[in-house]
Amino acid sequence: MQRYLLSKKNQITLISAILIVLGFFGRFVLENITLFNWSLIVASILGIAPIAIQAYQALKVKVVSIDVLVTIAVVGAVLIKNYEESAIVTFLFLFGAYLEQRTLNQTRSAIKELTDMAPETAMKQMEDGEFEEVDVSDVDEGDILLVRTGSSVPVDGTVLSGEGHVNEASVTGESVPVGKKEGGEVFAGTILENGTIQVQADRVGEDTTFGRIIELVEDAQDSKSEAERFIDRFSKYYTPAILGIAIIIWLFTQNTEMAITALVLGCPGALVIGVPVSNVSGIGNGARNNVLLKGSEVINDFSRVDTIVFDKTGTLTVGNPEVADKQFYGENIDEALGYLASVERESDHPLAQAVLDDIGETTVSTVEATEVVKGEGVVATVNGHHIAVGNAALMERKNVTLNEQAKQDINQYEKNGNSLVLTAVDGELKILMGIRDKIRPGVKEELQNLKNLGAKNLIVLSGDNQGTVDAVANEIGLTEAHGHMLPEDKSDYIKKLQAEGQIVAFVGDGINDSPSLALADIGVAMGSGTDVAIETSDVVLMQSDFNHLAHALGLTKAISRNMKQNIAIAIGVVIVLFSGLFFSDWMNMSIGMLAHEGSILIVILNGIRLLRYRLRNQHA
Structure with a gap:
């Protein structure tokens, strides 16, 4: 049963949302309190079921998780018949879990798409001198391969004969095909647009540049997925503290009602709702301005960025x-x-x-x-x-x-x-x-906006020649420019910046950019880029609208401030309520819940302000 309920979390989330809407419709339109109460009761029971299961599993391994926090909050709200809070808290928590799982699924899809793009067959020269199509896994270093117009190069190698133009966008990101002739170097996953060449295999399989791109994406995604959310870290201290206070009150007073009141007063309704409402409002603002933000961890990291690294072709240029x-x-x-x-x-x-x-x-x-x-x-x-x-x-x-x-x-x-x-x-x-x-229109002005927002270092890394990269950097005012950069070179450079303590965002659009997008603290993809780049990234500039990059950075800073404000409001209300419980005789559950409802309303209104956010002096 536990496994079944956990597998139906998304359906439970949807049903809970419908029941909440139905309940408030019954109260304010039909004036039917019975419908209102029972809709929210059922929504609370359905919503708390998978959360309580996860809380139980966490407690079994001696971990006081956010699930325990939410379970206590909902049970406390139900005990005093505050069904609105119990239903809303469970829905928001489940909906946040859905968004997180969806992002993980997209990551797996991105890696699978990269793997699917790797060449599967090759034309290999056999002992009789003829070329036969074989599985790419049957190609060894030193084998001679034939590549015709329109075919993918199956290995990293050296051109032995023939000539043609190779589209290397999947590796270097450059849109202009590169001429290849005898002695030239070619990479797996690139496309021969015209001509016919014979290639000697130098690196095959996972050792090719394309194979390393896939490995870099997987490694970077694994390292990033280990980050904990702020609210989880906070709950490690908050939840035991509230539980301990309630237990101590009961032990010293033997007053069950007062102990339950303490749990209710510590019920983190505004705390749990404050962060999601800031996220939802901020993400909504971003969507209106052609910016897709993928979750709260992205918002927190992006708001602290001090170094932005750009790919050139398709990012800074058209x-x-x-x-x-x-x-x-x-x-x-x-x-x-x-x-x-x-x-x-x-x-x-x-x-x-x-x-x-x-x-x-x-x-x-x-x-x-x-x-x-x-x-x-x-x-x-x-x-x-x-x-x-x-x-x-x-x-x-x-x-x-x-x-x-x-x-x-x-x-x-x-x-x-x-x-x-x-x-x-x-x-x-x-x-x-x-x-x-x-150069894309408005890039120079947008880069100045980024500097004004605290991005001290603006760097371009490109597979193009150094002269061209320098010319672009000088024209738009970048602080550093590096050319002749392959995907692994870009990744190594980003690791170097991170080792120096810099918070790095990478902006790109190609398959070759996906390792850097995944490795950077924040990956920003252009909307017209490849699906791999978009799914691997943390932020997407839809419609490739570079002019909204500064809006995205400014918005995440505003969201981060808004979250902290909501957390401060929620914790501040709890402190005031507990002060009233211990040092006055006017505090009771009704007053406590009224204050909780007020704090929830305040954090919601504060979060909704983000819908109107606009960067000052933003260029249209």
Whole structure:
């Protein structure tokens, strides 16, 4: 029976809520006191059953838990026929347990999704030289594997032959595919977007970068789940104290009614309700402002954050590379743009689409005699003109003259973190484009809000090159910037910050971010990110609205203050009531319960204030 009742806690919570609503409907609408009392009595009995079972199990192992605290509170309220408090306390406690269990289930789902994304098969070279599909568990270090367009790379390894562009977002978080050729390094779980490559396996199974990501998430989640809630810690002292006072009163006075009165006066109605009502109101405010907060422990930890670490791509930046800067040289630019568009239409380079999107509608021509220059660009003939499209090295190879202005522009574009696309027509430079992932609107102002709220250190960790990361950090005013960071590097850096005593929040959106999101004291995921990142995190900025990050931090600080206020109110009322019991003759159960009801109303109203919270000087 005990196991059955515990397995039905969620259903009991729902039934209790319905009965409470029915009871108050009967009292205030139908004016039926009988319906009111019996609805709340049944709700109290149903609600206390699983709580009392958990209290009994705790007492068996000599632990005075929060379940014992709530059980005493409800029994005391029922004994004096205060069914409203008994029913409401049990419902709120069960509902809080439901939210906690739901978060744990999401964590398990996140880890399962990561595991499901790991490659399951590989094309392995057999003894006869042919490639056959085998289970990835049958691949050993040193084996040669074939990876075709659209396939996942099954191992960490080195490219032996072939070339193509690999989407490494699952590992580095960067949206721009990376060119790979002989000697290049590839990672398990990444996608070959075009081309065909042969790879020698260097690390397989759990030793791959992707395998370590899964392990990091599991380890970080395990360590975080050990944290105790404040109210549990407090109850270790509060509950024995109330029990001891009641027993002492009975031993010295033999007055059962007075002993029960002491239990009632110590009944923690406002204490138990105060924290949940602050949480519910604060979480409701967050939802209205596109911020999802996952529970009271999250709120407490986030409110104390002094260091915020950011992923770059998709977090500080939009996540889609586009032409950010461009410069034209000489005449007939429209004609040159048409030639550029004609060449890029036939290119599979990841920056080609950004160029085409920027050019828009234009006149295109037939492209002839196309020649790809590895690592530099492409040359072709369009309408009888010799066209070269690529980087500065290609221009030098083709003897394209770069005047001083062009050299200055190229230098400046590179400092800004751009990837360069130069276009020359018949040996004369015509177009310079700088392509980069643009900063999200309002990020700089939002970071200043975070500083104002006590986030002293704002750091970016990115898989991108150091120059690009530095350019982003300088533009928006970050305190530190580190590039070339793989997932394990980010995790190690976060551990270093935590070892220094800093309370760290990590903000990211990719699968590669999930270990850092889980390891940090607070993980903040962008709503448009992967499901793994969202489920592993503690806070989600829905709709990827970065402009509400400061609101989230300010809100958690307000919730934390509100919780402390409610706890102080609840404990203060108990102290006043006990003072009245011991040092006056006016205290009785009726007055005590009236004071309790008043304190419950006060903490509820105080908590509801959070629904109207808004960060001062918040940017819309």
